[in-house]
Amino acid sequence: MNHEVAKDLLSIKAVQIHPEPENYFTWTSGIKSPIYCDNRLTMSYPKVRERITQAFIQKIKEWGVQPDVIAGCATAGIPHAAWLSKELDLPMIYIRSEAKKHGKGNQIEGEVQKGKKVVVIEDLISTGGSSIDAAMAAKESGFEVIGVLAIFTYGLEKANQNFADAKLDFDTITTFDHLLEILETENKFEQKDVQSLLTWRDSM
Numbered sequence: 001m002n003h004e005v006a007k008d009l010l011s012i013k014a015v016q017i018h019p020e021p022e023n024y025f026t027w028t029s030g031i032k033s034p035i036y037c038d039n040r041l042t043m044s045y046p047k048v049r050e051r052i053t054q055a056f057i058q059k060i061k062e063w064g065v066q067p068d069v070i071a072g073c074a075t076a077g078i079p080h081a082a083w084l085s086k087e088l089d090l091p092m093i094y095i096r097s098e099a100k101k102h103g104k105g106n107q108i109e110g111e112v113q114k115g116k117k118v119v120v121i122e123d124l125i126s127t128g129g130s131s132i133d134a135a136m137a138a139k140e141s142g143f144e145v146i147g148v149l150a151i152f153t154y155g156l157e158k159a160n161q162n163f164a165d166a167k168l169d170f171d172t173i174t175t176f177d178h179l180l181e182i183l184e185t186e187n188k189f190e191q192k193d194v195q196s197l198l199t200w201r202d203s204m
């Protein structure tokens with residue numbers, strides 16, 4: 001399943017690589033990166049999003065804890081949380097990056113149910129900042145957070161540290177390492193290009 005989803009991301013052209021530093025992407029954390037993975041594109045591919053939903057179900061089974069509620073991390077995690085909660089016939093909420101400045105001033109939309117077990121669904125983990133903030137908001141409102149599940153992670157040491165500091169479990173369907181393995185195996189990338197991306201990742 002891991003490799004299938006990584007292959008999907010490549011085949012729908014969710015992954016873009018700009019090796020020239022002057023064309024680096026800027027991530028939400030401010031990190032400048034030669035690679036960007038636009039998992040929002042998965043919405044447009046029913047078979048791909050279904051595979052992602054099934055992979056999330058598998059990850060939840062592996063955790064061995066039955067969630068009561070599925071939470072989407074705004075914005076890109078929301079549609080995946082919706083498909084997953086429908087498949088599991090569970091309630092859904094979504095968590096904004098900050099409380100609204102008008103209306104009801106909510107950060108969490110949907111019904112807050114204190115003591116209920118929630119899985120936070122995110123599209124992608126770079127530093128983990130966005131999904132950790134969402135999980136913390138859920139905790140502060142009274143939910144019991146089982147952990148964060150995302151489609152993809154870069155495997156940055158910083159993210160592992162941030163999740164450890166927050167005492168939060170997380171897992172992903174696929175990873176940067178899987179992507180690079182596929183690019184190399186399918187001869188789309190030379191070993192030296194794979195190595196230079198790995199060196200960049202490990203320097204973060």
Ligand SMILES: O=P(O)(O)OC[C@H]1O[C@H](OP(=O)(O)OP(=O)(O)O)[C@H](O)[C@@H]1O
Pocket residue numbers: 028029073074075076077122123124125126127128129130131
């Ligand atoms: O692990 P992090 O360092 O927090 O980075 C990952 C976050 O960045 C992207 O969101 P973005 O801020 O681009 O917003 P969006 O989800 O609304 O598109 C992505 O969807 C994750 O939420």
Ligand SMILES: O=C(O)c1cc(=O)[nH]c(=O)[nH]1
Pocket residue numbers: 026027028029035036037038039124126127
């Ligand atoms: O860190 C980010 O902002 C980020 C990285 C990435 O590859 N894709 C994305 O949507 N956001």
